[in-house]
Amino acid sequence: MDARAFNIAGPLELTPVRHGDARGYFTETFNLAKANAAGVAETEWVQDNQSFSAPAFTLRGLHFQLPPFAQAKIVRVLKGRIFDVAVDLRRASKTFGQWVGVELSAEKFNQLYVPRGFAHGFLTLEPDVLVAYKVSHYYSGAHDRSLSWADASLGIAWPLPEGVSPVLSAKDAAAPKLEALQDELKEAW
Template structure:
């Protein structure tokens, strides 16, 4: 685990366009290192969420198999969220979120020690993300997407429940979670 990880960051890759379309560099080791992101990505994931308002999260992997993630939406739009779950952090239980879309091309970097989740804002959303460790079922964890102590302002229409997996319906509340993630001295900050 990176002892001095940066907080979650919104990444805005530059697009170079012409009459044919555009080109963008979604990951460059040196560019990310200049932002303080020095992890090595070893696994890429790709999900399709068919129904609008599918909610996936809030997920993480526990040490020694924690995962930094670099998330982007390649079709549709999502509301992507990171929640600080590092014990002793002055921003424990606080969250940041951003709309990621195929159109805006933005990405969210989520370091180890943060729970991650997203809500699809359109049907048939595709999300890809890079991870700094491979999937380890014995280290799979999560917390409730609707925990009132966290208070995520999910952009759901009034009275519309999200589509959830069976696992996400029964995740523990933050108050019942004994965090194995240490605070590294870097509090969560608003996304800019």
């Protein structure tokens, strides 16, 4: 497994090795020992999730869970392409409020590791996108939070064509800005 770090400590772009021949290919999409050797801090993964987005420019996120239900994620694309983003919400971090982004695609075969303490979201770049991701903790509605994808203080460079608005859920459209979440983040991580 190849791993690429970003300018923010924690997130990693992971690319599993594909073994191919005339029939196709074989790969380990996840191997705990190799993931940990590459820098993934989590040792327990409890759930696999999958999402399908029909229209291009569907934006899901930015989502996170507060402790003790904070989740790490490993995200990959089974069909299509996305722009995947992780925002640092660790108050003690020098990079608090900063983000990393990477294009993930079925063709590139890459993945994004999003540690606990980060909000996560993605924008589909084409129609009919299928995304799968592992999480390190179960869903908890009481600890589930959203952060506005459009918060100017984050400065996320979403690759939206000029004049195109993303397709959002009601929850994501109403998500608060980082400033409104400050009190909840004081005790987190």
